[in-house]
Amino acid sequence: MPVTTYIDAIKEGIWEEMEKDERVFILGEDVGIYGGAFKVTKGMLDKFGPMRVIDTPISESAIVGAAIGAALVGMRPVAEMQFIDFISCAFDQIVNFAAKCRYRWGAGVPIVVRGPSGGGVHGGPFHSQNPEAYFFNVPGLKIVCPSTAYDAKGLIKAAIRDPDPVLYFEHKFLYRRIKEDLPTEDFVVPIGKAAIRRQGEDLSIITYGAMVYKALEAAEALAGMGIDVEVLDLRSILPLDEEAILATAKKTSKVIVLHEATLTGGPGGEVVARIAEKAFEYLDGPIVRIAPPDTPVPYSPPLEEAFLPQTMDIVEKAKKLAAY
16 A cells, blocks of 8 residues: 555545546635645646636635535535635635525535644744634534544545535644555545544543644653553544543543644533533543643744643643542
8 A cells, every 4th residue: 555645645535536526626726727835736637627626816705605606506616725724714605604505495515615724834823723613613514624644535535525514624734744554445534433543541632633643642651651541533523523522531531632723712612511511420530621822823933832732731731630
């Protein structure tokens, strides 16, 4: 099996779905001739032509609006946000139209809105955000955040095939750092199913995206201190895999919820609430949240490092929770 990077896994998934289904097409800024800002769509224009790989004006609201219209007449659009930060420009189309269409009159809107999210690359406050929490309160949407190359491919394929709108947040820090042997046969990763990345008995870390790797690094460090950590990768945050969340909480009785979205109003609060409501009697300590402070993402490399949760931040809080 060939070794595939996270970014190439996304490309492969889209490419295969376009080959399989002529209704699938790409639209976004610089996705055609330039091949995408991060080269996810490189070569697609030559392969599939300008009717299926469409360069658009710099207008996220127009991109998503056109995708919704195409979806309603039977197409399967994949709309790229050059940086996911600018998905806010299309908020109304996503939240007040795409997400509500099925409820209002039974019409599915099978669009994927995808783009690079996250920090760690010194992109500053307009190119490093994790905006998943903005959409977390919207019935009708699905939100996925893959951490591995396998999941990046399997979830983009699942998202394209889904009958309803899916927001696909791909972490740009992982693009060329994460590599994996992928199966040659067709596969999908089901939306709404978490994955255990490390088995443990003493404490659980529930996380997703790039923070999975910080959690695993912390777990290895804690193992040397005699603390056995389980790491649960949510993969999808809407819908949440409540069964997996409650299972790991009941198993270890101590839980840390870790994410890169800022603390207040972040997805972790919902995870904490469900554990508190449905597994409280299993807990042997307070549920701990680890997330960045409520500020924009700093541009300065040392400030960004201080802003983002680091391995030792997790280790220190885990040690305190384990000793509780």
